[in-house]
Amino acid sequence: MRDEARLEQMRSTLAVDGYHLSVEELGSGFDVRITADPESCADCLVPKKVMVSMLEPILGVGAEEIRLTYPSDAQ
């Protein structure tokens, strides 16, 4: 089950580095998108694999149920 409190904590922490988290339910999984402010530090965002690992217990699903889009994916 999705842990809303932890998700909100993650959202707040990402915002400190200039990143913005959105999460939408997608069937049995989640569509997670992280976007960046223009001045955000590129090195400050954990690698995608790490982010998925972190999100697994927060969203209550396995990695295969998380579709993650990073700012670099939009370029």
Next chain:
Amino acid sequence: MFDRILDPTGLSTGPANVATAARRVPSLAGARVGLLNNTKQNAKELLTEVGRLLESRYGATVTIQRTKPHVAFPVDEPMLKEIAAVSDVVVTGVGDCGSCSASAAADGIAFEREGIPTAVIVTEAFEVTARAMAEVHGDKDFEILLTPHPVAVLNAEQIAQRAADLVAVVASRVSEGV
């Protein structure tokens, strides 16, 4: 073709879900201190000052100070082994962003599994990512030492004060006799 493929989680170098607490040193008197900084602004300065205070106040000796080659990735095994070989305790940080706080937590757990009690310093704004990474590494209750955010903008006097604020909890984290 490839020198090395880095695993950003750091999990490829050790098992997950394994107890991470190394035995604390009985006393810091005569203890060898390793410092591992992660390239963040003021991390080296803060750790250096913490090391100096561990020497002057607790009788420890800083034997090695290293800088990670990349802020976002956990310490690689050669550097881990190099530091562990000459250290009784390690202080690492500063997690002052998302990726570096996560990798600092991973580093701390890696050193603990190597048998080296380790103090991991992270700024309060990034406690969440540090703890999330600790959970990825199988220890969601891993102790992380918090300091106010940010560290990057501190001047020399403020760094000295921050180190003075931290040194007692660092000492308590890695030793029994404090």
